[in-house]
Amino acid sequence: MLKQLEMRLASFNQHHVLRFWAELDLEQQQQLARQLERVDLELMAKLFQKTRETTDWSGLAKRANSPPSVTLANQAEPKLRREAIAVGEQALRAGKVGAILVAGGQGSRLGFEHPKGMFPIGPLSKRTLFRMLIDLLKARAAHHQTRIPLFVMTSPATDQATRLHFADELNFDLPSEDLRVFCQGTMPAVDAATGQLLLASPSELFLSPDGHGGMLQAFHESGCLNEARVRGIEYLFYCQVDNPIVQLCDPLVIGLHLRNQADVTTQAIRKSHPLQKVGNIVSVGDRLEVIEYSDLPEELAHERLPDGSLRIWAGNIAVHVFSLSFLEQAARNVTSTGSGLPFHVAKKKVPFVDEHGRLVQPATENAFKFERFIFDLLPMAKRAMVVEVDAAEGFAAVKNPDSSPTESPTTTQAAIMAQQIRWLKSAGVEVANGVRVEIHPSVAHDAETVRQHFTGSGPITKDSYFVRN
Ligand code: UTP
Numbered sequence: 001m002l003k004q005l006e007m008r009l010a011s012f013n014q015h016h017v018l019r020f021w022a023e024l025d026l027e028q029q030q031q032l033a034r035q036l037e038r039v040d041l042e043l044m045a046k047l048f049q050k051t052r053e054t055t056d057w058s059g060l061a062k063r064a065n066s067p068p069s070v071t072l073a074n075q076a077e078p079k080l081r082r083e084a085i086a087v088g089e090q091a092l093r094a095g096k097v098g099a100i101l102v103a104g105g106q107g108s109r110l111g112f113e114h115p116k117g118m119f120p121i122g123p124l125s126k127r128t129l130f131r132m133l134i135d136l137l138k139a140r141a142a143h144h145q146t147r148i149p150l151f152v153m154t155s156p157a158t159d160q161a162t163r164l165h166f167a168d169e170l171n172f173d174l175p176s177e178d179l180r181v182f183c184q185g186t187m188p189a190v191d192a193a194t195g196q197l198l199l200a201s202p203s204e205l206f207l208s209p210d211g212h213g214g215m216l217q218a219f220h221e222s223g224c225l226n227e228a229r230v231r232g233i234e235y236l237f238y239c240q241v242d243n244p245i246v247q248l249c250d251p252l253v254i255g256l257h258l259r260n261q262a263d264v265t266t267q268a269i270r271k272s273h274p275l276q277k278v279g280n281i282v283s284v285g286d287r288l289e290v291i292e293y294s295d296l297p298e299e300l301a302h303e304r305l306p307d308g309s310l311r312i313w314a315g316n317i318a319v320h321v322f323s324l325s326f327l328e329q330a331a332r333n334v335t336s337t338g339s340g341l342p343f344h345v346a347k348k349k350v351p352f353v354d355e356h357g358r359l360v361q362p363a364t365e366n367a368f369k370f371e372r373f374i375f376d377l378l379p380m381a382k383r384a385m386v387v388e389v390d391a392a393e394g395f396a397a398v399k400n401p402d403s404s405p406t407e408s409p410t411t412t413q414a415a416i417m418a419q420q421i422r423w424l425k426s427a428g429v430e431v432a433n434g435v436r437v438e439i440h441p442s443v444a445h446d447a448e449t450v451r452q453h454f455t456g457s458g459p460i461t462k463d464s465y466f467v468r469n
Pocket of ligand 1: 102103104105106107108109110116153155184209210211212213214239240241242399
């Protein structure tokens with residue numbers, strides 16, 4: 001078996017990973033051999049080759065137009081809204097909607113020692129991101145007297161801790177048939193100069209999760225896609241674990257998706273400034289594409305239309321509705337770089353074991369990492385639709401630690417409270433300045449249910465967490 005492995009590695013010039021083989025015990029040897037069996041060496045060679053190619057983002061951005069969109073940010077088109085909500089509610093009631101929550105990221109910027117989903121974010125309740133989102137999902141399901149199965153994606157970096165957390169929390173009281181946890185794949189990192197696989201220890205490759213776009217392959221290969229089909233799910237609402245104010249399974253966006261017979265419907269925010277660090281959703285020909293903020297040339301980011309608005313305005317917040325049939329079709333699509341979505345490359349600092357067995361912490365970017373992005377499903381869709389949402393009503397991601405002025409736990413908590421105070425005030429409830437408020441979704445989960453529950457209530461003069469007993 002070793003001979004075969006050696007030959008396979010040698011033919012791709014990756015033989016160096018067996019350099020410490022003789023010093024490893026049997027278990028370590030087996031571990032390394034198992035890891036290596038799962039690496040597609042041909043794919044790694046192709047991807048390394050691709051790191052030398054450049055994409056003409058500037059050319060693409062010049063050809064790009066603003067995507068056609070429907071706006072939810074104002075009360076325009078009340079009839080369209082009403083009709084779409086009715087259609088979305090019907091799909092929810094009929095049990096045709098499931099939710100996918102991706103939680104496989106390493107959360108390196110936040111620097112939290114557990115999976116990010118375990119971060120306590122509730123401004124007063126200190127509920128974790130997982131609990132906040134699942135409470136919201138349960139409230140949505142109860143409101144529409146339906147069930148919404150939840151598919152949680154983990155990665156080898158978060159899987160065990162996430163499963164233990166769910167077990168400790170008794171699966172947040174979700175019925176067992178409504179919860180599936182599936183694990184995404186990993187990708188090795190390679191030396192940026194040579195394309196050689198990096199070792200994290202003498203007996204282990206350096207592996208990291210293959211990006212949120214790994215969802216497609218993992219959802220398919222874990223059997224979850226098929227299970228969703230068998231259960232009668234037709235639409236999957238996709239969101240990420242770091243955004244606790246996502247309009248989770250919102251009937252309006254689901255209804256718009258259905259009425260448009262879309263493959264994908266994606267929520268976008270109007271960028272608050274040209275260089276905001278969100279992906280840019282654009283339309284090129286008859287397809288939607290996302291240009292990452294780092295790839296959009298600055299002068300193009302600043303371009304404005306005659307009315308003064310940004311030409312490239314649509315910021316990606318990673319909230320999508322997918323038709324199940326579209327995901328099935330995309331999952332079967334095999335390209336030159338394997339099945340699933342394409343890989344993006346990023347040059348990063350990756351610690352590695354050198355030829356003397358010493359762990360090196362590089363001072364500069366030394367390696368290529370490869371990740372898939374979920375937004376690459378957009379250009380694959382024949383019918384893709386953009387729905388504009390007000391950022392204050394749907395996007396407050398936790399990315400950075402509190403030392404950062406943006407996208408930190410503090411800014412997210414402020415956004416949660418500001419939203420709920422806005423809902424209360426529009427229901428006619430007085431809220432004293434500086435008071436901290438949190439509403440558990442079982443009490444009310446959106447502006448309308450806040451209006452139903454709180455109209456006529458007295459002023460809120462002290463910090464208050466509203467929760468059902
Ligand atoms: P980010 O790209 O912001 O990554 O993920 P992250 O892991 O949360 O944080 P950094 O970049 O290491 O600081 C956005 C969402 O996609 C999920 C994350 O869990 C988060 O919900 N994700 C990311 C995955 O599920 N898998 C991945 O491989 C990467």
